[in-house]
Structure formats: C-alpha cells, structure tokens
Amino acid sequence: MSNRVNAALSNKSSVTTWVWSLIGITIIYLIAHFSVMGAVSPRISNPEAVGIPRPVEFLFGFKYWVEFHEFFTVVAMVALFVGCVSVWRRTPGHPYVLMAIASTAIVWQDPIMNWAPYAVYNPQLWHWPEDWPLINMSPTVEPFIVVGYALFYFGPFFPAVALLKRLQARSTMDAFVWRKPLVSLALLILVIGFVMDMMLEVSLIRTGLYIYSQVIPFGSLFPNTPFQFPLIWESALVTLVMIPAGVLCYRDDTGRTVAEKLTQRLRFLQSRPTLATFLVMFGILNIAYFMYGAAFAAIRVSGAATAVACPYPFPEAKVYDPQGYYESEGQPGPFFEGYWNKITIGQPDGRPKVNPIKPDAVCSPKEKPNA
Template sequence: MMSELPLILKIGVGFAYLGGIAFFAIGIWLSWQRGRLHPLLLVSISALSFSWIEAPYDWAVYAQFPPELPRMPSWWPLNMTWGGLPSAVPPGYIAYFILPTVIAAYLGRRLSGSLSWRLPGTLLLVGFVLGTLWAFVFNAGFGARLGVFYYGYVIEGLAFWPGTKHQYPWYDSIAMGVQVMAFTYLLGRTDFQGRTIVEVWADSKTQSRLRASLLSIAVFIAIGHAVYLSVFAPHLATKLMGLVTVGPSEQLFPGVPNQPL
C-alpha cells in the first residue's frame, strides 16, 4: 500500500515509523548501557501512551487526512478523526515530539552552562520556543501547505491563511510547544547520575530497581497525559462553543466530504 501513496505521504509515513522506531530503539540501547531506564526511553513511552488523544484532538480542530492513508481499526479508543485515525500516528507521536525535545534539551543545557542561566527556566523557555517553531514548520508547512493534512475550520482571527484549505490555526503551535516544553524539562533536568527528577523520586520510594522503573514509567505517562489533556481542553471547549467556524467551501480532498461543523 505504501507504493501507491504520493511521495509527500510516503515521507510523512516514513518519518512516523522510522523516527518512532529509531528513538525507541536508541532509548532501549541507552537503557541497556546504563543499567536502568534512560530518560529518552521514558519520554518515548510517554509520547506513545497519549497518542490515543490525537483522534479527539483531530475532531476538535477539524484536522483531516488524505483518504489514501491506512487507518487504525474501528476499535481504536475514541477514533473520532474524520475518516479514521491514520495508523502511523502512534509511532509518529514518538518521532514528532521526541525530535524537538532532544534538540531543545541539548540547547537548553548548553545555554544554561555558557550563559550561567538557571537550568530549569532555560529548559522550559527553549523547549517552548523550539516546540512552537517546530509545530509551525511541521503542521503549517509540511502538513497544511503540502497537503499531508488540512484543518477544515479555524477560529476567526487566530489562523494563518484563513478561508483557504491551507489555513493553519497558530494556537495549535502553542499547544504543541507546551508539550515539548514539558518533555524538554523532563529529559534535560538530570542529576549527576543522569537521573530525571521523576527517577530520583521513584528511587526514594523503593529499593527495588524494577519497582522504581515501573514507578518512573507510570509517572512519565501520567505527566504526558496531564499536559496533553490540558492543551487539548481549550480546543475542545472552543469546538463545543461553536467558535471554530472559518473554513473553505471547497472539499479538502476530492470525493471526500469535509467534516461538518
């Protein structure tokens, strides 16, 4: 089926699967080298865990994908994406969120050291700025401009290129920036042993390495969900309040009805 996809969709699907698998595999290898779970693996697990929220998120922001893309089965939780959630989304969440997180954590630590800035604030600032820029480039550029996905409706006055099928709600970039900011803080703030603040807490609760690892995974998943649900909530609220109303009259994808208001 991949051979039948247009080149731009092949690139998107390839980025999702290859990027997701690569980060997960590197996280496993680093964990094996370290003798305990590596922060990269923990944030990757967290990103994968809340990928189910993408479907209701798509519904709230009227995101639509090309009909050629393979979809998740009907049993996928809250499969509310118009036409079904693309099957590349779960691994794609790892690639999408972890790539800017790794870069932001590296830059944040370098800036903190060279400019003598406090590390926590620097990580949060760099994570938010880089995450927001990344989301704009990927979602507005690669997505809405090149046709990997479109936003059927946006809030009036809060979008680029409103009224066209290439319109992009800039508030989506802010939401993604907040998520990358949280991940950057978790990945970049470590102690002299390379432990995140979550791992330090988990180690204080139990002497068992296995239990500490399970606690760390659970907390990373909980934090990932809490942050992503918090940035999803405004989208859901504006959708339910009927504020997302600006969009093109043409079909976003030929032969496929647009998601109705």
C-alpha cells in the same frame, strides 16, 4: 560476586529487550492485518465522488506525498526502535528511552485530539478501521503515522537542553539560567517547539496529509483556504506536552532526572524504580495532553472557529461539518457531523438542520467572467 551480578543484569536486560521486540512485532502484525486505505466506512465515504478529481493541488503538484510521509515514518520509527534498544542494552531503564515510550504511548488519545481541533486526515493514508470504538472519534480516519509522536513531542528537548548548557557555560552562577534551570528549559522548549510545530505542520498541510477544517480566523495562517493553520492556538498549545516531556528528563547535579525524583513519592513502587519512572512520565504527559485537548474543546464549544478549509480537499469523504459552517459557506455536500456533536459542544440537537448560504460564501463556486 560482581561477575554474578553483572550476569544477572545482562540476562535481565536481554529479557527486557526480547519483550519489547515481541511487542513491536505484535504491533506491526496488528497494523498489517487491520490496515485500511481510503474512505471505506459508509459513515464517512462519499458515494458521489467516483470520478471526481481532487479540487486541490498539493505542494509542487507532487502526487505521492502520502506515500512519502508513510515511508519516512516507517524509516524513522525503525531507527528510533533500534536506537532505543541499543541504549537500553547499555543502560537499562534509561530515562530517555522511557520518555520515548511514554510519549509514544499517549497516542491512544489521538482520535480525541483530532476531534477537538477539527483535524481531518487524508483518507488515503493507511489507517485503522474507521468505525472501531475510540478510533471513530477522529473526524475521518485515524492513520498509523501518528505513531511517530515521540519524535514530535520529545524532540524539542534535545536542542533546548543543548542550548541551555551553552547559556550556562557562558553565564555566572547567579544568572537566571543557573538559578532557574527548569524554568529556563521550559521557556526554550516553548520557543523551539512553537517554531518546530509551525514549520512541520504547515508543510504537512501543504502536502495534503491533513487539514484543520475549522479555525479561528484571528491568529491563523491562510484562513478560508485548504491550507489554513491555527498558528497561535496549535503551535502554542502543543508545547503543553513538549514542555513536561523535556523537563521530566532534565538531570540535576546528582545525575538524576526530575522524573526519577518524583518517582520517590510512589512508595508502593520503590522496588520497581524503572516502572515507577515510566508511570510518572506517562501520567504527566496524559494530563498535559488532556489540557491541550480541553483548550481546543473550549474553542469548539465557543463556536469561534468560523473559518473553513475551502475547498474541501478530500472528495472521497463526506464533508466534516459538525456546526453547519461549511454548508453556510457554500461548500457542496454531502455532510456528516461525526461523534460528540451534541451536548458535548452545546448543540443538544446536533448539527443544525438548516444552514442558509451566506451572500459572500467563501466556498461557493466562482463564476468565470465572460471573455
């Protein structure tokens, strides 16, 4: 009898593996078929950029950072996929694999989450066609490299839970780390995630992967330069997704994760516990990601993000200037405002038509002193 059960489970695992492999192959085919490089759409393409050198030199003057990042993403995702398949074959329905899938699946929101914090990607990245629905929400392009979400959002859980276990091993049973393990884990992820995000994003910006075209001057690194980064805002808010991703995978004394406990409330899926666990993870992460975007949308509506990334480092694309701040800082055009730029952010008429250049405009070309 046990041999039959084991055989049935093995067959089910093999079918699941083949299904996910087919999904992976389909995604690779779609990417290969529809991929675009450069500012192709007239909506964002700058026809005046032919022959214009890039006004910004990226880290170490290295010209192939884009290719490096894309290659690293491919290698990392292949390794992640192989690892997930291997774990799934040994333990079907493993919560870590489910979380890796869930934290990757929220990538559907990425164009909106690029719009909210003014995240402008380098058009030289391979990307989806710029005018596709939803994709066109991204200020310039929606690159394929964002498929690596799982490494970013789920990654901090592993050092955090390892550190929590070490703290528990050195503490008495009445210590805070024992009495409030979920709160302790959340706090550790907050700190680790904040530092990790800062290091990662500053390096990605310095290597020309993307910019934050507008940031709040307070709490930001290098404001009014191409490498400006909203440190307090981005690195703190991004943990809104990291924390639930980690907490949901925390195992209690019974060996069950928080997500599996919550799954018990979905009575209509009691016969499909793996699916129910995934839906709990996916639903909670989507809500958390919406909260991240809502916070940045509030900043956008407030008009407080007044520091612009100057000079605009992607001349092949029009300058993304939804509120006219770039123009008033002396940045040469042409400009475009993108989508969701009217009532959505309190501008019923869209981008202001007249934006006088400030006397102390930070983007205006500086005159060289006479010799």
